[in-house]
Amino acid sequence: MNSVEVIDITVFIIYILGICLFGISFYRSNKTSNKFITGGGKIPSWVVSFSIFATFVSSISYLGLPGSAFSSNWNAFAFSLSLPIAAIIAAVYFVPLYRNINSASAYTYMEKRYGSWARIYVSACYLLTQIMRIGTILYLLGLTLNAFIEIDLSIVIILTGLIVGVYSIFGGIQAVVWTDAIQGIILIFGAIICIIFILHNSGQGPDEIMRIAYENNKFSLGEFSTRLSVPTFWIVLIYGLFINIQNFGTDQNYIQRYLLTDTDKKAKYSAFLGGLIYVPVSALFLFIGTVLYGYYQTNGLLPIEISETADKVFPYFIVNTLPVGFKGLLIASIFAAGMSTLSTSYNSSATILLIDYYNKYFNKKRVYFSQMHILSGSTILIALLGISVALAMINIKSALDAWWKLASIFSGGMLGLFLLGFLTKVKGNISPVIGTLVGVLSILVLSIPEFFKFLFGIENPFHNYLVIVIGTSIIFLTGFLFMIILKKGK
Numbered sequence: 075m076n077s078v079e080v081i082d083i084t085v086f087i088i089y090i091l092g093i094c095l096f097g098i099s100f101y102r103s104n105k106t107s108n109k110f111i112t113g114g115g116k117i118p119s120w121v122v123s124f125s126i127f128a129t130f131v132s133s134i135s136y137l138g139l140p141g142s143a144f145s146s147n148w149n150a151f152a153f154s155l156s157l158p159i160a161a162i163i164a165a166v167y168f169v170p171l172y173r174n175i176n177s178a179s180a181y182t183y184m185e186k187r188y189g190s191w192a193r194i195y196v197s198a199c200y201l202l203t204q205i206m207r208i209g210t211i212l213y214l215l216g217l218t219l220n221a222f223i224e225i226d227l228s229i230v231i232i233l234t235g236l237i238v239g240v241y242s243i244f245g246g247i248q249a250v251v252w253t254d255a256i257q258g259i260i261l262i263f264g265a266i267i268c269i270i271f272i273l274h275n276s277g278q279g280p281d282e283i284m285r286i287a288y289e290n291n292k293f294s295l296g297e298f299s300t301r302l303s304v305p306t307f308w309i310v311l312i313y314g315l316f317i318n319i320q321n322f323g324t325d326q327n328y329i330q331r332y333l334l335t336d337t338d339k340k341a342k343y344s345a346f347l348g349g350l351i352y353v354p355v356s357a358l359f360l361f362i363g364t365v366l367y368g369y370y371q372t373n374g375l376l377p378i379e380i381s382e383t384a385d386k387v388f389p390y391f392i393v394n395t396l397p398v399g400f401k402g403l404l405i406a407s408i409f410a411a412g413m414s415t416l417s418t419s420y421n422s423s424a425t426i427l428l429i430d431y432y433n434k435y436f437n438k439k440r441v442y443f444s445q446m447h448i449l450s451g452s453t454i455l456i457a458l459l460g461i462s463v464a465l466a467m468i469n470i471k472s473a474l475d476a477w478w479k480l481a482s483i484f485s486g487g488m489l490g491l492f493l494l495g496f497l498t499k500v501k502g503n504i505s506p507v508i509g510t511l512v513g514v515l516s517i518l519v520l521s522i523p524e525f526f527k528f529l530f531g532i533e534n535p536f537h538n539y540l541v542i543v544i545g546t547s548i549i550f551l552t553g554f555l556f557m558i559i560l561k562k563g564k
Contacts, residue, residue, distance in 0.1 A: 082402030083223060089406035093256075093413070097241050097249035107445040110246035111178045111425050112333045117251055119340035122331050124255035126348025127355070128411065129327055129418055130157075135359055136261060136408055137214045141384035143363025149296035152307045154356040156314035161349030164322035165342040169332050171496075173341060179429040180329035187495035188506045190434075195510065197430045199488045200326055204419045205456065208235070209463025211419075215412040216464065218389045222405050231464045234413070239457035242417040242424075243450045250417045251334065257411040258351075264404050265358040271396065272365045283368030290371075292364045302536050313539035316546055318349070320489040323496070326422040366391055419460075424452035487514045489542065490549025497550075500557045509553025517545040 103109060142150045175182055181200070185193035216230040242250070273280035287293065297306040322328050322345065331348075335341045366387055370376040380390045392401050432448050490513050494500055519526050520541045526534040536544065 081398050085402030086406045093410045094241050097245035097253050100248040101244045113248045115336050117334040119335050119344045121251050121255045122334050122344035123347040124258040125251035127351040128254035128258040130352045139359035140363035140388040143360040144367050144387050145384035147292050147294040148360050152310035153314035154353045156318050157349045160318035160322050161346045165346040168323050169341045169345050172329050172332050180326045196488050197426050204423045205459045208419050208460025211412050212464035213467040222393050235457045235461040238413050238416040239453050242420040243453050250421050253414040257414050260407045261411050264407050272369050278372040286368040286371045287364045309539050316542050324488045324492045420453045423456045424449045427452040490546035494550050494553045505553045505556040508556050509549045512552045513545050513549030516548045
């Protein structure tokens with residue numbers, strides 16, 4: 075090992091240890107389940123804003139967006155453009171709704187509208203989505219550290235998942251949001267520095283990099299056609315709008331943050347600002363992928379095995395090109411950002427398992443365990459499931475595409491049911507149940523190409539991103555239609 079590697083690895087270890095110790099430092103104020111879940115409702119609004127922003131970013135964006143831009147174009151930016159709309163809706167409607175319910179679980183609302191079955195269904199969908207999300211982040215973190223110190227990818231995934239699980243247990247939601255805020259700020263500056271370095275260290279200069287990127291259509295936002303089988307600008311935009319409304323309206327990660335401040339005004343501000351910050355920052359990440367394409371076209375230094383897996387390009391650049399010390403710091407910041415996002419998913423999932431399952435069903439049967447013990451055990455369980463997913467994702471071409479497809483499938487049935495309750499006066503169980511069953515069946519048909527072809531005799535004409543759009547619409551419209559039919563039948 076040469077001096078360069080020693081310095082970078084030392085920086086990496088010090089940085090990660092610092093973040094972990096900072097998170098663990100909240101242990102003394104994290105003795106109760108209320109503190110673990112809401113931080114007592116006393117967290118500053120700017121910290122919550124950056125935590126929401128960092129939840130959007132994670133390592134999925136930091137590595138996936140450059141990978142997407144490198145292999146394709148700026149089509150993914152259409153997703154970001156939907157965020158301001160979703161953030162406004164969240165601030166005006168969703169924040170007051172959930173703060174008035176006065177429950178740490180987002181899915182208490184579903185039970186109030188439809189009954190226990192809705193709460194179980196939506197919370198189960200959420201848990202499945204989080205497990206997929208954790209797996210994706212662990213995989214990307216594994217790629218990053220594997221490129222840095224060449225440790226077996228599987229070992230990195232397993233160790234990271236378990237370490238973050240322990241750190242989450244000690245730190246609770248306070249550690250999650252404060253580390254999110256710190257990492258969010260550092261990652262923004264890290265992205266800017268990387269762009270400057272790429273543009274000014276190419277043999278041909280920044281003008282040549284930009285020319286190559288432009289001539290290869292790397293700044294394109296995608297097709298503006300009406301085709302439904304490819305990720306056009308419109309499809310990604312609509313997909314982003316549905317996903318982000320789903321995030322702000324039904325995702326425990328976000329809704330839990332609505333409860334972290336002491337006033338409704340601060341909570342609204344946090345939700346809006348947190349979503350808004352992501353738009354320009356996502357452009358920075360996409361720009362990194364674009365200039366990396368021009369950089370390696372002019373320098374011709376990118377190995378074939380790296381270029382074939384776009385998510386590996388940015389980690390490869392960091393490890394092989396950045397100056398001594400800085401590469402260790404940047405790898406550490408990416409890694410720590412992923413860790414803080416993982417801890418968010420761990421914390422929120424454990425909260426759901428405690429409130430929506432243990433407290434509601436098991437505690438009533440005199441199965442007594444400490445709530446903190448349940449939160450700790452749930453955290454480890456979610457970590458193990460996420461690790462399993464990450465190991466299964468090894469060798470996929472694009473983690474961002476995989477994540478978007480999986481998120482669309484598992485969350486497709488959540489938003490429709492929520493909107494049915496939020497936008498209509500549908501009551502009782504029959505109409506929502508029928509709508510949900512028809513919608514979930516539609517999602518399965520759209521998600522399994524062989525099933526679709528068997529039923530209709532043609533290839534599925536819809537892109538995977540439309541699964542959540544169609545599934546949500548079918549649940550809403552079917553439930554609303556049956557409400558009218560049943561009302562007229564009385």
